[in-house]
Amino acid sequence: MAWLGLYNYWIVVFLMMAGLYIVIARENLIKKLVGLNVFQASVFILYITVGKVDGGTAPIIAEGIEVYSNPLPHVLILTAIVVGVATTALGLALVVRINEAYGTIEDDELEERERET
């Protein structure tokens, strides 16, 4: 059952590649941003998985508990989540502006209109 220890990573890889595929293949800009979020969340899960220790609890020091999970990935990911939302907000603002300027948020239609002008 040696492969079971890697199962979590494989889930992460699947989610990550699904996010990557959405970002590359889909023309809709909002869909691309959702794909970016999916990708991001999968990276978060990867980090938190690395921090998990067997039999450990949440890293809040209390009496009678000896094993804690690694707090450092948690700190990194807390920061990353907040920064991720900031980038999402900025991206959505750009999408709204693009929609106003061109009247579409599909990537290929954008290119066509760009060529026309």
Added chain:
Amino acid sequence: MAATVFMIVRLRSLFAVVMLSGIYSLLAAVMFVVLDAVDVAFTEAAVGAGISTVLMLGALALVKSEEKTPERTAILPLLAALVAGAALVYGTLDMPHYGDPNAPAQKHVAPTYLMESVPKTTVPNVVTSVLASYRGYDTLGETVVILTAGVGVLLLLGGRRRRRKPGKEGE
């Protein structure tokens, strides 16, 4: 979670996609609780599932909410994703197993923080003490990033109203 992501890839209605991405975030938060990261879990539930979804819905109210169907299915991106995925799976074969207490990540500075957090900062929650005390400057940098993003959004969307008004007067 995998099913949710699959539906996100397939669905064309952007409202459904945005709601599914909220569900995806919430599932990720549940996973974080299982993996002992309670702080991360409630941040993800509040910020990832809450604020992100609200922002997306706000943007959807301003743009078309239906994605058009592509003329052909994209083979090249699928291929790229599969190749990258295979490479990553090959990479995981060398990773330490799930929950391994002897993994390099558990041996480096983490024990120091766990041992010294209470004597040095008197904060029992190690995540808080590292975030606000040991790495306080990084958190300051994080807030600067949020400020920059906020300013950027305001510039992008705030300038719009002013620019549109003179345009209307010109017409």
